[in-house]
Amino acid sequence: MDTKERIILAGEELFSQRGYDATSVSLICERAGVSKGAFFHYFSSKEEFFLEILDRWLSDLSQKIESYFKEQDKVINGLLRTTIIFEDIFKESKEKFYLFLEFLRKGISDERILKKLGDYFKRYKEYFSLLIERGKREGSFKDIDSEVLSSLIISYSIGIILQQIFDKDSDWGRISREGVNLIISSIKKEDSKL
Amino acid sequence: MDTKERIILAGEELFSQRGYDATSVSLICERAGVSKGAFFHYFSSKEEFFLEILDRWLSDLSQKIESYFKEQDKVINGLLRTTIIFEDIFKESKEKFYLFLEFLRKGISDERILKKLGDYFKRYKEYFSLLIERGKREGSFKDIDSEVLSSLIISYSIGIILQQIFDKDSDWGRISREGVNLIISSIKKEDSKL
């Protein structure tokens, strides 16, 4: 594996474990098995390094979500898959969600980060809304506000993952599945077949 | 105002603005208008200081939520108030939510913090479930799993607040109100009056 990749991998790991501030450049280098010279050869600053990790994460996410929705069947099935998607994306490595938390926290005081996150989630929400609109046209959904519903589903998914951090006893797989079913049952037309 | 209180207030403010690591003890002291001697006179370490702030925050939250639910009318109205409660608790000062984020992030690598947060949310969820069970007994709700529903509502509320950080254009007040209505409509018995 080449040096740059090794540094990035070490950075992702350490940032998600200890956060941005508590992770020193020296530690990243040590973990990656390279010198500080190598780090600053590839990245102009620690801040810039962090942004590169964010970019990688977001484009990775985009790809994954789009591939999920490529499978075109009944919209309602796509929605049913929602939480599975989220579970998959974040739990694939829970690390990744911690990293998300770290991005978010840094975003509070860093407009560049905030914009990147905002743009991404906006696109995601629009994507979702389109899906719901399609469902309405297909005749499977009642006439609900698609923005409200897509926000509801995204919020629910994020919240579920968040709660898993400090509640490790509950069966979150079951809860998330049944939760989505509840949401869907409320927007499904009675006469539409599942 | 006494010295200890002034230090804590400065700490809350700075931790939520810049995060734990980026806030130095010296800065806290400067903001509070006291010396470092005073800080270490009242708190044994920065870490301990942070935990004390967390404790205050959690007990504050408990009080607030319980007072909300003291107002005993139809359960369904209590649920309708849910998002308003969350909005109130966190948006009263959005600062407080950033602080929550900071607690959460530190909790990832600190079991003491994680346990405190976990215990609190568990109690909160139980409280919610009880409310829902009461609603079922009152005959206003269908026979839904109260754990699933309370998790759903909490997740939704947290997720909504989280999304507000990076999406400042949407009308989150409207979205959260309509979202809760959607949830409630799905669990309400047809024949029950609002």
Add this chain to the structure above:
DNA sequence: AATATAATACCGACCGGTTGGTATGTAGGA
């Protein structure tokens, strides 16, 4: 093919500045 030149990849010692924490001192009330 051999050589010269230049660009890239990387090392590790070092710098000024900041950090959490401590040691020491003192003013004032009991």
Add this chain to the structure above:
DNA sequence: TCCTACATACCAACCGGTCGGTATTATATT
């Protein structure tokens, strides 16, 4: 006279980042 409640001065450790240097590889010239 002792204790509490602070203030001041200070320290070793660590921080992000720089810099002079070298080893390796790619390109141009003969």
